[in-house]
Every structure is written in structure tokens, then in C-alpha cells.
Amino acid sequence: MLKPLGDRVIVTVDKEEEKTVGGIVLANNAKEKPQTADVVAVGEGLVTEDGKKLPMNVKKGDKVLFDKYSGSTVKYEDNEYLILHEKDIMAVID
Amino acid sequence: MLKPLGDRVIVTVDKEEEKTVGGIVLANNAKEKPQTADVVAVGEGLVTEDGKKLPMNVKKGDKVLFDKYSGSTVKYEDNEYLILHEKDIMAVID
Amino acid sequence: MLKPLGDRVIVTVDKEEEKTVGGIVLANNAKEKPQTADVVAVGEGLVTEDGKKLPMNVKKGDKVLFDKYSGSTVKYEDNEYLILHEKDIMAVID
Amino acid sequence: MLKPLGDRVIVTVDKEEEKTVGGIVLANNAKEKPQTADVVAVGEGLVTEDGKKLPMNVKKGDKVLFDKYSGSTVKYEDNEYLILHEKDIMAVID
Amino acid sequence: MLKPLGDRVIVTVDKEEEKTVGGIVLANNAKEKPQTADVVAVGEGLVTEDGKKLPMNVKKGDKVLFDKYSGSTVKYEDNEYLILHEKDIMAVID
Amino acid sequence: MLKPLGDRVIVTVDKEEEKTVGGIVLANNAKEKPQTADVVAVGEGLVTEDGKKLPMNVKKGDKVLFDKYSGSTVKYEDNEYLILHEKDIMAVID
Amino acid sequence: MLKPLGDRVIVTVDKEEEKTVGGIVLANNAKEKPQTADVVAVGEGLVTEDGKKLPMNVKKGDKVLFDKYSGSTVKYEDNEYLILHEKDIMAVID
Numbered sequence: 001m002l003k004p005l006g007d008r009v010i011v012t013v014d015k016e017e018e019k020t021v022g023g024i025v026l027a028n029n030a031k032e033k034p035q036t037a038d039v040v041a042v043g044e045g046l047v048t049e050d051g052k053k054l055p056m057n058v059k060k061g062d063k064v065l066f067d068k069y070s071g072s073t074v075k076y077e078d079n080e081y082l083i084l085h086e087k088d089i090m091a092v093i094d
Numbered sequence: 095m096l097k098p099l100g101d102r103v104i105v106t107v108d109k110e111e112e113k114t115v116g117g118i119v120l121a122n123n124a125k126e127k128p129q130t131a132d133v134v135a136v137g138e139g140l141v142t143e144d145g146k147k148l149p150m151n152v153k154k155g156d157k158v159l160f161d162k163y164s165g166s167t168v169k170y171e172d173n174e175y176l177i178l179h180e181k182d183i184m185a186v187i188d
Numbered sequence: 189m190l191k192p193l194g195d196r197v198i199v200t201v202d203k204e205e206e207k208t209v210g211g212i213v214l215a216n217n218a219k220e221k222p223q224t225a226d227v228v229a230v231g232e233g234l235v236t237e238d239g240k241k242l243p244m245n246v247k248k249g250d251k252v253l254f255d256k257y258s259g260s261t262v263k264y265e266d267n268e269y270l271i272l273h274e275k276d277i278m279a280v281i282d
Numbered sequence: 283m284l285k286p287l288g289d290r291v292i293v294t295v296d297k298e299e300e301k302t303v304g305g306i307v308l309a310n311n312a313k314e315k316p317q318t319a320d321v322v323a324v325g326e327g328l329v330t331e332d333g334k335k336l337p338m339n340v341k342k343g344d345k346v347l348f349d350k351y352s353g354s355t356v357k358y359e360d361n362e363y364l365i366l367h368e369k370d371i372m373a374v375i376d
Numbered sequence: 377m378l379k380p381l382g383d384r385v386i387v388t389v390d391k392e393e394e395k396t397v398g399g400i401v402l403a404n405n406a407k408e409k410p411q412t413a414d415v416v417a418v419g420e421g422l423v424t425e426d427g428k429k430l431p432m433n434v435k436k437g438d439k440v441l442f443d444k445y446s447g448s449t450v451k452y453e454d455n456e457y458l459i460l461h462e463k464d465i466m467a468v469i470d
Numbered sequence: 471m472l473k474p475l476g477d478r479v480i481v482t483v484d485k486e487e488e489k490t491v492g493g494i495v496l497a498n499n500a501k502e503k504p505q506t507a508d509v510v511a512v513g514e515g516l517v518t519e520d521g522k523k524l525p526m527n528v529k530k531g532d533k534v535l536f537d538k539y540s541g542s543t544v545k546y547e548d549n550e551y552l553i554l555h556e557k558d559i560m561a562v563i564d
Numbered sequence: 565m566l567k568p569l570g571d572r573v574i575v576t577v578d579k580e581e582e583k584t585v586g587g588i589v590l591a592n593n594a595k596e597k598p599q600t601a602d603v604v605a606v607g608e609g610l611v612t613e614d615g616k617k618l619p620m621n622v623k624k625g626d627k628v629l630f631d632k633y634s635g636s637t638v639k640y641e642d643n644e645y646l647i648l649h650e651k652d653i654m655a656v657i658d
Contacts, residue, residue: 001375001376002347002373002374002375002376003373003374003375003376004372004373005339005340005368005371005372005373005374006339006369008372008373010373041373044339047336049330049331049332050330050332051330051334051336051337072349072350072372074317074347074372076347076375083347083372083373
């Protein structure tokens with residue numbers, strides 16, 4: 001199991017849906033990568049100068065919208081994850 | 095529903111009005127994009143080092159003037175939104 | 189009405205006076221743009237980490253000298269304004 | 283023995299496993315360097331402006347996932363180590 | 377009258393003395409611009425995060441030595457001034 | 471005697487050992503400069519905003535591992551020293 | 565008299581000694597400029613956010629070792645001085 005440190009959030013990025021027209025798969029515009037993901041693990045929060053941990057605003061199971069081009073992609077046990085800082089998460093999708 | 099995090103503000107940018115002269119649509123000067131938008135959702139505010147949340151100065155329904163070239167455009171459920179940080183909002187239009 | 193946020197100040201930049209010699213309008217040196225303006229609206233002040241607002245040092249009606257190349261020009265209801273941060277105002281003209 | 287200073291963490295980077303197919307060693311994709319490592323020593327923590335030490339979130343023996351391209355490689359007594367700052371460690375592998 | 381804001385200082389830069397040899401004016405080395413000036417007005421001081429004003433260390437009438445290439449030149453009522461931040465003043469000449 | 475200021479540490483960098491094979495000196499790989507050094511003097515520590523001095527974590531006589539490309543080389547009384555900031559020292563060798 | 569502001573230190577840089585061999589002046593290696601200087605005046609110290617002055621660690625008369633390429637050279641009453649910030653002074657020579 002991956003336990004992110006600090007304000008990091010581990011997510012699995014949503015796959016691009018295949019659009020089909022009458023059964024024919026259409027290629028998506030390569031420039032519009034999905035920016036939605038599912039949170040699989042969150043860190044304990046950023047530690048301030050006073051040694052306090054700032055609570056996280058996202059939790060495991062949240063569907064989130066993230067800032068494209070942010071985060072590091074890692075492979076672990078054949079799954080691909082994106083590790084983001086919480087500040088790279090723009091919104092929670094309710 | 096999109097719930098922005100931190101000091102983020104989700105807006106819908108105003109459409110450029112078509113100028114017509116005797117019914118003929120005139121092209122706008124492409125360089126003068128609208129910088130006004132309607133606030134559709136606001137975050138809970140930036141968290142300070144002490145763990146306090148700074149209150150937001152804009153609210154849902156406000157018409158705002160924003161700093162051009164700021165923000166990230168996202169598509170969600172066929173609508174296009176702009177996600178700004180509150181600091182990118184220059185003024186509220188009353 | 190435009191209500192600037194934070195430490196922003198909305199001004200109208202002074203027009204370049206036309207210099208005339210015997211009624212003939214002389215072109216000004218293009219490089220010497222006016223750097224004086226009239227304050228039309230001020231924000232409530234920058235919010236500190238403690239959540240306090242720092243009072244503004246300029247007020248509506250002040251004539252100010254501003255740092256050239258600073259600020260964003262906006263058009264609103266057919267008027268052109270410059271939106272500055274207070275730090276871009278170098279002096280008040282008394 | 284190496285005693286790291288501040289929030290530094292000394293790790294030994296995992297070796298790339300050789301993939302064999304029917305006994306034949308396959309070259310790994312050179313671009314996918316391992317990002318997992320074993321913690322061999324940790325510093326006492328970053329000292330804040332108040333002179334307090336912030337506790338470390340990783341400990342000797344932890345298996346960690348680190349940010350690629352971070353850290354300094356050093357050779358000491360014929361072993362090769364990577365010296366990271368704690369902020370370069372993205373997650374602990376449990 | 378110009379009232380500088382914050383930690384700004386308005387000065388008039390000393391003119392380069394003409395060196396004469398037997399009445400003949402010699403050109404100065406263009407690279408050695410004067411770096412001395414007379415203080416004509418000072419701001420009320422930089423405002424800290426706590427809302428306090430830090431007292432200024434120069435006052436009207438001081439002769440100062442300033443960091444070359446710093447400051448903004450402004451023209452006001454046919455006089456030319458240099459507006460500096462106090463940190464750009466290296467020394468007071470007593 | 472050199473008394474370093476602030477969090478500076480003066481060290482003498484270890485010489486590269488000559489490797490000999492049967493008495494023949496072998497050139498070392500020029501790229502692997504030694505990164506170990508002996509501490510000859512330490513400053514009194516960095517002064518914080520509150521005017522307190524943060525204690526140093528290295529002391530005279532320590533053997534240390536330092537970040538290559540950091541520090542300034544100085545010659546003093548025919549000896550060559552490297553002056554580092556404490557943050558450039560990665561580990562103490564025990 | 566020059567009274568430096570803040571944490572500034574005014575020094576006179578040591579002259580390069582002429583090396584003579586049998587009375588013949590030898591050129592020094594131009595790259596090894598002296599980095600030692602005599603302190604002629606010190607400022608009152610950097611002012612912190614709380615309005616306190618941090619005491620200076622060098623005093624008039626000290627011989628110091630400074631960071632090459634730092635400081636501004638000024639001419640005043642036919643003497644040449646170097647104005648440094650205290651952080652550019654690496655060590656006091658005792």
C-alpha cells in the first residue's frame with residue numbers, strides 16, 4: 001500500500017471514454033486529456049512552521065478535477081497512479 | 095456539482111456580444127476578449143499557516159472582472175468553466 | 189460600479205495635453221506617457237495572514253503618480269480604466 | 283556511518299529487476315528507472331524559525347517512493363547512496 | 377507637492393560637475409554617473425504584516441548615496457526626480 | 471585565524487587519494503571529486519527574525535560530506551579552504 | 565562621512581601586493597583578486613518585521629574576507645570603497 005507524505009494525494013486518472021458513432025470508435029482530440037480522477041490515498045497534511053498539520057480537504061473516494069500538467073506518474077504493482085499535491089486539485093466533483 | 099478548493103472561484107465567462115449593423119454581424123476585435131464573468135461557485139478560502147480560513151470576498155452570483163490570461167478552462171457536463179484563484183479577480187461589478 | 193478587490197486601485201489615466209504653437213497641435217514625444225491619474229475606486233486593503241485588512245493609503249479623488257508599465261487596462265461602460273495594485277502607486281500629488 | 287543533517291534522508295535505491303523470458307534477460311526501458319528505495323538513515327528534522335525540530339515522517343528501514351531527478355548520489359565505503367530531502371519522498375510503501 | 381507612499385524616497389540627483397582645465401570644459405567619463413542625491417520627500421515607511429509602519433532612516437534634506445540603476449525617473453512641474461525605495465539607498469553622507 | 475559569520479562552516483577538502491597499481495600512480499576520474507572535508511571553524515549560527523541564533527549541527531573536527539558545486543574557495547596564509555553554508559553539508563561522517 | 569544604512573558595511577579592499585623578484589615587479593594572476601578588506605563603517609543592522617534591529621557581527625576596524633563579485637564600488641572624496649551587505653562577509657580575520 002502507498003501512504004503519501006505531507007499534502008500529497010494519490011489518484012487514478014479517469015480513462016478517456018471512447019466515443020462511438022454507430023459502433024465506430026472515434027478518436028478523441030488528443031489535446032483534451034481527462035482531468036478527473038479518483039482519490040485512492042491522502043497524506044496527513046502539510047506541517048506548518050509550528051509543527052501543526054493542516055487538515056486535508058479531499059478524502060479517499062473523492063472524484064476530483066486536477067490541474068493538467070501537474071503531478072508525477074508512478075507505476076506500482078502494475079497500476080498507474082498520479083501523485084499530486086493538494087494544491088493541484090482544483091475542485092471536488094459532488 | 096463542482097466544489098472549488100481553497101481560494102478558487104469557478105466562473106462562466108460572458109460571451110462576446112455580436113455587434114450588428116443593419117442586421118449584419120460584425121466580427122469583434124479578437125484581441126478584446128470579455129473579461130467579465132459570473133461566479134458559479136467559490137471555495138472555502140485560503141488556509142493560513144495558523145490553520146484559519148481567510149473569508150472569500152466574492153460570492154455565487156457576483157459578476158466579476160478578471161485578469162485576462164489567468165485561470166484554467168475546464169469542461170464539465172458540456173459546460174465550459176474558468177477556474178480562477180480569488181487573487182485573479184480584479185473587481186466585483188455592482 | 190466597479191468595486192476593486194484587495195489592495196487594488198482603479199484610476200483614470202490623465203490624458204496627454206496637446207501642445208500647441210500658434211494653434212498648431214504638436215505631437216508629444218510618444219515615449220513620455222502620462223504617469224498621473226485620478227483614483228476612482230479603492231479596494232478594502234490587503235488581507236494579512238492574521239485575517240486583518242491593511243488600511244489603504246490612497247482614497248477616491250486622489251491624484252496619483254504611478255509606476256509606468258504596471259496595471260491592467262480595462263474597458264467598462266465605454267470608459268477606460270487602469271487597475272493598479274497600491275504598491276504600483278509611487279506618490280500622491282497634493 | 284553517515285548521519286544526515288536536517289531533513290535529509292539517506293537511501294539505497296532499488297536495483298532494476300532483470301526481466302527474463304525463458305531465461306533470456308530482457309533490457310528494461312532505460313527511461314523507467316526505479317523510484318523505490320530503502321531508507322538507511324534519517325536526519326533529526328528541519329529546524330524552524332523558533333528553533334524547534336519538525337519530526338521526520340520516515341524512519342530507517344522504510345521502503346519509499348521518491349521523486350525522480352531529486353537528490354544527490356554519493357559513494358561512501360564502496361556503497362552508493364542517494365541523499366534526499368524528506369520533501370522529495372512522495373510516499374511510504376507499506 | 378509629491379507625497380511618496382510606503383518606503384519610497386524622492387530625490388534630486390546631483391548634477392555632474394563640469395571639470396574645466398584653464399576654462400575649457402572637459403567631458404566626464406559617461407560611465408561614472410553621479411550616485412549622490414538630495415532627499416526632497418520621504419514616505420511614512422513600509423507597513424509590516426502586523427500593520428505597523430517601520431520608521432524611515434533617511435529624512436528630507438539628507439544627502440544620500442544610492443544604488444545605480446535603481447529607481448524610477450519622473451518629471452513633475454518641470455523638475456526631474458528619482459523615486460527610490462529606501463533599500464536602494466546605500467548610505468547617508470554626513 | 472578565520473572566524474566564519476552566521477551559519478558558515480570553513481572546511482579543508484580531503485585530497486584525492488592517489489591510486490597506485492604496483493607503484494604506478496593512476497589518474498582518478500576527474501569527475502569524481504572528493505566530497506568529504508574536515509571542519510576547521512564554524513559560525514555562531516543563523517540569526518532568526520527574533521534575533522535568536524540557531525545552534526549549529528556541526529563542530530570543529532567533524533568529518534563531513536558536502537554538496538558538490540557549493541561553497542567558495544579561499545586562500546588564506548597559503549592554505550586553501552572551502553567556505554560552506556551549513557545547509558550545504560549533507561551528512562556528518564561518524 | 566559615509567553612514568551605511570541597514571546591514572550594509574563599507575570597506576576598503578586590500579591592495580594586491582606587488583611581488584618582486586630581485587626588484588622586478590611581477591604581475592599577479594589577474595584572476596585572484598584580493599578578497600580581504602578593512603571595515604570603515606557599519607550600518608545599524610537589518611530591521612526585522614517587528615521593528616527590531618538585528619545587531620551587526622562586524623565592527624569598524626575588522627579585517628574581513630568577502631564574497632567575490634558582491635557589493636557596489638563607490639568613489640567618495642577620491643577614495644574607493646566597496647559597500648557590502650553583511651551577508652556577503654564570509655569571515656572575520658582575527
